[in-house]
Amino acid sequence: MGMCLPCFGGAVDDAIDTPDPETRRRQLAEAAEKRQQETAHRGVKNPEAVERKRKKQEEIEKQKMSTSVSGSGGGLKWQVG
Template structure:
């Protein structure tokens, strides 16, 4: 049987103690990790996330243009077929 606990095998010499980072550094690391997880979850199953982002921006631009056109009184009635 192998010895897996440091108190039984003298492996305590192998343990490296690293100092805890200051709270600001830790907070920044946690925020970066959270942003990374959100990005990964947002594009899960999407083969080309750049294309999705371009399409979303184009859609927002068209909606914005439509709002400015309708707000300036340049439309009135819309034709609907169907």
């Protein structure tokens, strides 16, 4: 889409210049990141606390997985009878 400017010289000063592609790309990336954060924290009063709890839960799950795999002796048992 193009811009329609009147032929009179004074209106050219009111025209909006679009930023260069790199600046525009950066602005769009920042806006997308902001929207993503807002969506992720919608309805949460303290997003930092939620993030800490999530990380702690992941760490606990990792510890459970590592202890259950190494502690079980793993696999088949031989029985001589």
